[in-house]
Amino acid sequence: MTSNFCTMPFNSLEVSPDGTCKVCCKIQTDIKKSNTEYFNVLNDDINDIWHSVDLQLLRKKFLKNERPEECRLCWTEEESNVKSLRQQTATGIADLENPKVTYLSLKLSNKCNLACRICSPHLSSLWQTQFKKLNLDLQPVEMFKTIDLEKFQGDRLLSLHALSNNLTQLLIYGGEPLINDEVIAYLEYLADSSISKNIQLILNTNGTVYSEKIISIFRKFKSVELFLSIDDIEKRFEYQRWPAKWDKIDSNIKNYSVLKENINVEFYPSVSVLNILNIEETLTKLSTYGIAITFNNIIHDPRLLSIRNFPKELKLKIIEIISNIDFTKFNFNKSYPDAKNALISFIQLDNDQGLDLSAADYLNMFNQHMSMHDEFRNTHLKEYIPELWNLLNES
Numbered sequence: 001m002t003s004n005f006c007t008m009p010f011n012s013l014e015v016s017p018d019g020t021c022k023v024c025c026k027i028q029t030d031i032k033k034s035n036t037e038y039f040n041v042l043n044d045d046i047n048d049i050w051h052s053v054d055l056q057l058l059r060k061k062f063l064k065n066e067r068p069e070e071c072r073l074c075w076t077e078e079e080s081n082v083k084s085l086r087q088q089t090a091t092g093i094a095d096l097e098n099p100k101v102t103y104l105s106l107k108l109s110n111k112c113n114l115a116c117r118i119c120s121p122h123l124s125s126l127w128q129t130q131f132k133k134l135n136l137d138l139q140p141v142e143m144f145k146t147i148d149l150e151k152f153q154g155d156r157l158l159s160l161h162a163l164s165n166n167l168t169q170l171l172i173y174g175g176e177p178l179i180n181d182e183v184i185a186y187l188e189y190l191a192d193s194s195i196s197k198n199i200q201l202i203l204n205t206n207g208t209v210y211s212e213k214i215i216s217i218f219r220k221f222k223s224v225e226l227f228l229s230i231d232d233i234e235k236r237f238e239y240q241r242w243p244a245k246w247d248k249i250d251s252n253i254k255n256y257s258v259l260k261e262n263i264n265v266e267f268y269p270s271v272s273v274l275n276i277l278n279i280e281e282t283l284t285k286l287s288t289y290g291i292a293i294t295f296n297n298i299i300h301d302p303r304l305l306s307i308r309n310f311p312k313e314l315k316l317k318i319i320e321i322i323s324n325i326d327f328t329k330f331n332f333n334k335s336y337p338d339a340k341n342a343l344i345s346f347i348q349l350d351n352d353q354g355l356d357l358s359a360a361d362y363l364n365m366f367n368q369h370m371s372m373h374d375e376f377r378n379t380h381l382k383e384y385i386p387e388l389w390n391l392l393n394e395s
Contacts, residue, residue: 004067006074006086009059010094013050014105015041017123017175019151021049023058025105025173026085029070031055041151046159050101059099073300080345081338083296101163105171108151108182112175114206116241117373118231118272118299123175134376150182160186164195171202178209184217191220198222204229204268208244210252218263227268227294228256232275233285239384240274242377257289266333267293271343272305273366276318277387279343280325287331294333298346304369307347309355311362314391315347322347363392 008024015021019040020030030038032054039049049055061068067075074084089103112124121128152160170190177183190196201218202225218224230253231237234246256265267286269275275282286293299306310318327339350356357365374380382389 004065005062006071007089007094008086008103009055009062010096010099011101012089012103012105013046013101014171015046015107015151017107017110019043021046023055024085026073027070028072041156042149045156046163050099050163059096063096076349077298077346080342080349082298082342082346088296100166102166103169103171104163104167105173106183106186107173107175108177108186109180110175111180112206113179113208114176114241114244116206117274117370118240118270118302118305120302125175130373130376134372136372152182152186161189161193164190167195167199169200169202173204174206176206176208177203178205178211178214184214187217191217194220196221200225203227206241206244207249207252207256210255215259215263219261221262224263226256226259226263226265228253228265228291229270230267230286231269231272232278232282235384236275236278236282239379239381240272242379253289253291257291265291267291268297269293269295271295271298271307273307273310274305274385274388276307276343277321277391278385279322283327283330287329290331292331292333295330295339296342298343302369303352303355304366306352307343308349309351309362310347311357311359312351313359314362317391319344319347359392366392 012024013021014024016030019042020038021041022030031049031052033039033044033052039052041049058068058070071086074086077084078087094102107123110121110123110125110128112119112126115124115126115130119127121131172183172187174180187196187201190199197220199221200223201221204227207228207230218226229241230249232240237246237249238244259265267289269282269286271279283293283295300308303309307318322340322343325340330339332339355362370381
C-alpha cells in the first residue's frame with residue numbers, strides 16, 4: 001500500500017450534529033453534493049452520500065498516493081510525532097473495489113449539559129444558549145436551527161439500519177451522547193437485533209452520566225471502548241468543563257473504573273493551554289483510578305487555546321516544564337507514542353497564521369476570549385488556574 005494511503009475514505013463515514021457528513025473528524029471539509037451544496041442526512045439518503053462523486057474523488061487521490069489538502073491535520077500531527085488518526089486506522093480493513101461503511105461515527109446532536117472551554121456551539125447546546133444570552137454573533141450557529149431534531153426517521157432510519165449490517169466499529173460522540181434519546185434508541189436497536197454482537201462500540205462521554213440501563217445495553221456489544229473526557233481535576237476541571245462538579249465526576253469515575261468483561265474504560269484528556277501547566281498533577285491523579293490514559297489528543301481549535309500558538313518566549317518555559325516531567329510513571333495506554341516528545345514536538349510547530357504574537361498581544365487576545373464568558377459564568381481564570389494567570393501576566 002502507498003505511504004500516504006488512508007483507509008478511511010473506503011470504510012468510514014461521520015455524521016455531524018448539523019446533519020452534514022465527512023470522512024472523519026480530522027478532515028477539513030464536508031462531503032459535497034455540488035459545488036455550492038453539501039449533503040445532509042436530514043434530507044439525503046446516507047447511501048447516496050457514501051457513493052457520492054465527491055467521496056469517489058477523494059478515494060482516487062489516495063489511490064494515487066496524493067496528500068489531499070483537506071487532510072492536512074493528519075500530516076501536521078505526524079510531522080510532530082503525534083500518532084495521527086490516519087496512522088491509528090492504518091490496519092483497518094477496506095474494500096477498495098466496493099467500499100462499505102464498516103466504521104461509522106455519529107454526532108447526532110449538539111445536545112450537551114456542559115459548555116467546555118475548548119468546545120463551541122457546534123458541539124454544545126449549552127454553549128449555543130450562552131451565545132444567545134450574550135448576544136454574540138450567531139451567524140455560525142443559526143444554520144444549526146435543526147440541530148436538535150432527530151436525524152434518522154422514516155426511510156432515512158431504514159437506510160441507517162441497513163447500513164448497520166456491515167459495521168464492525170461504531171463511534172458515538174456528542175454533544176453528550178448519553179443524554180441523547182436518539183443515540184440510546186439506536187444503540188437499543190443494535191442490541192435488540194443482535195447486530196451489536198459484531199460491533200466494537202467506541203463512545204466518548206464527559207463523565208457526568210452513569211446509568212445501569214446504559215451499561216446493560218453496552219453488555220450486548222462485542223466490545224466497548226468508553227473514553228472519559230477528563231482533562232483536569234477539581235477546581236481546574238470545573239473551570240474548563242463548566243458547569244460540571246468534580247465531586248459528581250469523581251463518583252462516576254469510580255463507578256466506571258470497576259466495569260469489566262466487554263467494557264474497557266480509559267481517560268481521554270484533551271491537552272490545551274488551560275491544562276498544560278498542571279499536566280503532571282492531573283496525570284498523577286488520573287493514574288490513581290486504575291484506568292488507563294489514552295494520551296494523543298492535543299487540540300487544534302480553538303486556535304487561541306492550542307499550545308502550538310503560545311508566544312515563542314512562553315513556549316520555552318512550557319518546554320522546560322514538560323522536559324522535567326517523568327512521563328513513565330503515568331498509567332498510559334502503551335500503544336500510543338512517547339508523551340513527552342509528542343508534546344514538545346507539537347509546541348515547537350510554527351504558530352498558526354495570525355497567531356505569531358508577542359506575549360503582550362497574545363495576553364490581550366486571550367483575555368478578550370476568556371473574560372466575557374468568565375463574567376457570564378461568575379468565574380475568573382486567576383482563581384481557578386492561577387499558574388496560567390501568573391505565567392501570562394508576568395510575561
